[in-house]
Amino acid sequence: MREIGSEFMMDSFKRGKNEYCYLTDYPKRYVLSGRTGLYLIAQELQVEGIDSVSLPAYCCGSMVAPFIEAGFSVSFYERYEITNSKAILIMDYFGFLKEETALFAGQCREAGLRVIVDATQTAFSRSRSYDSADYIVVSYRKWLDCLCAAVYSQNGFITQEYTKENTVYVDIWRNAAKKKKAYLETGNGDKQEFLDLYGKANHMLGEDYIGFKASDSEIERFENADSQYIREHRRSNATQLIDGLHGKLNLLFKSLSDEDCPLHVPVVLKQEWRTELRKSLIKNSIYCPCHWPVDEKYPHQKTRFHDEEMSLICDQRYTEDDMKNEIEEILKVIS
Structure with missing residues (x-):
């Protein structure tokens, strides 16, 4: 049985034309990682005198860290609600676009907030929320073996471009x-x-991670990834998982829209059941992550998803038979 999940190995994608090199026509900088990009955005906002940001409660500690380390005041929101912060970060989850997210981004912009859209989980999608963003950040290492991220700024950049590499x-x-x-x-x-x-x-x-640009070789890998291949395989694999597990597991998303490109297929189950299922899958070389463990080093607002979400693997490394195996191993435990 071959391994499913875990870190990307070398050459985890097909080379070709990447039609998602540019999510918008905003000025763009390549940086080392998503958290590098968030720190860059924090620096940009500080020049404007902005030092507070509101983040979705369901997020990763690596998204909180750059703002804390930049000296920002961080608060959290659970629903689509405008806060008292001067900036707000908005995102869709796992590659599934929601119309409500785009509408909320527009409302925040109209209210005078600086809008940051984290497009890491929608890197191979076109979201209408991008149109309302002052800044967009997207990390590509979650999608393929590519150690780079990008930051877009609607009005260009104020700070100096990073020149060092890690x-x-x-x-x-x-x-x-x-x-x-x-x-x-x-x-x-x-x-x-x-x-x-x-x-x-x-x-x-x-x-x-602070202050690093992406290396030319990593940028080249991203710009020459076959985005159609990535999208087709992820959509096909995700559809197979959804169809095979519908009614048997609590799926966060039960279908794909035309623009969706799944990062994972997320499911929600009681924490003790999640632990049991993950252990069983690992014994069969299937490694499904949980998004996200709470990082006690940084401020956070815990949600049920932190304890109950598990991400099923659906990426371009895997075949229809791999998805069949993943479904079968899950059903052995939950049936």
Whole structure:
């Protein structure tokens, strides 16, 4: 049985034309990671005298960290509600677009807030919320082996462009991705070795992400990814999971709209059941993450999803047979 999920190995996508290199025609900068991009946006807002931001309660600690480290006051919202902060971050989840999100972005803009749209989870979609954004940030390493992110600014950038690169982090991660590819394709090597390298690289990114541009080689990888291939495979795989599990698991999204490109297929189940299901899947080499563990280092507002969400794998690395296997292993546990 082959592995499903976990970190991307080297060459996790087909090369071709990327029709999603530009989500809008706003001025754009490539940076190292999504949190690097959020820190850049915080710097831009500070020049305007803005030092408070409201984030969705259901978010990752890595989205909170850049604003805290930039000295911002951070608050949280659970529903589509305009807060007293001077800036607000808005996002859709797991690649599924909601009309309410776009309408809320427009309302926030009309109310005079600086609107940040985190498009990381909708990187291969066209959302109407982008039209209302002052800033858009999108990280691509969640979608393929590509260590870069992008920041868009509707009115251009005030701050100086980043010039340094975090070459040590990139080299360690690339080494891990190459070793994983060799291990999965030939059986050669030590699995723990590349897992340790991934861990080292990800820890390094968490500790040192501010002020880095993306390297030319990583930008080239993104700009030459076949976006049609990515979209078609993710949509097909997600549809297979949804159809196979509908009525058996609590799916957050039960269908795809024309523009949706799923990052994952999220399900919600009681925390103890989630733990049992994940353990069983791991025994069968299926690695489904939970989004997101609460990071106690930073302010947060816990939601039920933090404890009950699990993300099913549907990305372009996998075939119809892989999805069938994922469904079968899930049904063994929940039936």
